[in-house]
Amino acid sequence: MIQYDGSYHDWFEGRCTDEGMEQEQCLLLAIDDATGEPTAKLAKNESVNETFKFWRDYVKQRGKPVFIYIDQFSTYKVNHKNAVDNKEFKTQFQRVMEEELDIEVIFAHTPQAKGRVERMNGTWQDRLIKEMRLAKISNIKDANEFIKKEFIPKFSKKFNVKAKKKGDLHRKLDKKEKANLNHIFSIKHTRKVRNDFVIQYKNRYFQLAQTQKNATVYKKDEVIVEEHLDGTIYLCKKTNQGDKYLDFKELPSKPEKEMNVKLPAITRNRTSYTPPANHPWRMHEITNNIKVKNQLIFPSMTFLLVIDT
Numbered sequence: 001m002i003q004y005d006g007s008y009h010d011w012f013e014g015r016c017t018d019e020g021m022e023q024e025q026c027l028l029l030a031i032d033d034a035t036g037e038p039t040a041k042l043a044k045n046e047s048v049n050e051t052f053k054f055w056r057d058y059v060k061q062r063g064k065p066v067f068i069y070i071d072q073f074s075t076y077k078v079n080h081k082n083a084v085d086n087k088e089f090k091t092q093f094q095r096v097m098e099e100e101l102d103i104e105v106i107f108a109h110t111p112q113a114k115g116r117v118e119r120m121n122g123t124w125q126d127r128l129i130k131e132m133r134l135a136k137i138s139n140i141k142d143a144n145e146f147i148k149k150e151f152i153p154k155f156s157k158k159f160n161v162k163a164k165k166k167g168d169l170h171r172k173l174d175k176k177e178k179a180n181l182n183h184i185f186s187i188k189h190t191r192k193v194r195n196d197f198v199i200q201y202k203n204r205y206f207q208l209a210q211t212q213k214n215a216t217v218y219k220k221d222e223v224i225v226e227e228h229l230d231g232t233i234y235l236c237k238k239t240n241q242g243d244k245y246l247d248f249k250e251l252p253s254k255p256e257k258e259m260n261v262k263l264p265a266i267t268r269n270r271t272s273y274t275p276p277a278n279h280p281w282r283m284h285e286i287t288n289n290i291k292v293k294n295q296l297i298f299p300s301m302t303f304l305l306v307i308d309t
Helices: 048-062 092-100 111-134 140-159 175-179 280-286
Strands: 002-009 025-032 038-043 067-070 104-107 187-192 198-201 204-208 222-227 233-239 242-245 248-250
Touching: 002 111, 025 048, 025 111, 038 048, 038 140, 048 092, 048 187, 092 104, 092 187, 111 140, 187 198, 198 222, 204 233
Parallel strands: 002 067, 067 104
Antiparallel strands: 002 025, 025 038, 187 222, 198 204, 204 248, 222 233, 233 242
């Protein structure tokens, strides 16, 4: 089991030169519950993107843990009353861990429940800050290199403990998982295919190709939009043979609405024909100033006008 937490603090004591991170940074910290072995990385925040980057590197290097013990921050858990009994309410983090990688996520109800990682955060706010000050580190890139190569080996040698039982329960990634890590650790949303075969996502518009290599797509079909950590977009459709990626291109602007598109096959030109004055459609002009009593006017029949003078 791995305990995981994010700790916001001014880890550089005001020295940080990274834009937008001068006042505060976030330490993402994971601890092996059996040995106390830490894995850590400084990031801008505890967002989905930063969390995915952390865990993508973790499983690639060490494998998949059996459990992840975590708090109920909104990145990890849907904090909504309907989510209690409805398992469909899942965050992107839960989807990746539970559905893609078969890692069980356990939520702590109090900070004290995951006390080991909380205490280590406090320890690192004392020790790591001083070590980086002595090393004159002032940016995230150098800090993460220092944490990985110097601070953690020294810290682990002093504070790690031996597990009661030998062995590593991390599960190695299989070939398919290794090849698809960028697809696994991506933000996924479901969208419907419009009548013009356009997919809309975050005010961006993607036109599906007229012919597809991998799958047949119909209007109103559900398509999954994959946004990778580098911003790359993929579209795929779930089929009986698995996820099939689709061919598309991004449109430069919002396409014209279908109801406003003039199709040549049904467009007719206006004529200059003007009906004569006695045409049935123009009878209202004849009776415009006449009051008609108790009679119905039928253009194709003989009729009687009763005029009130």
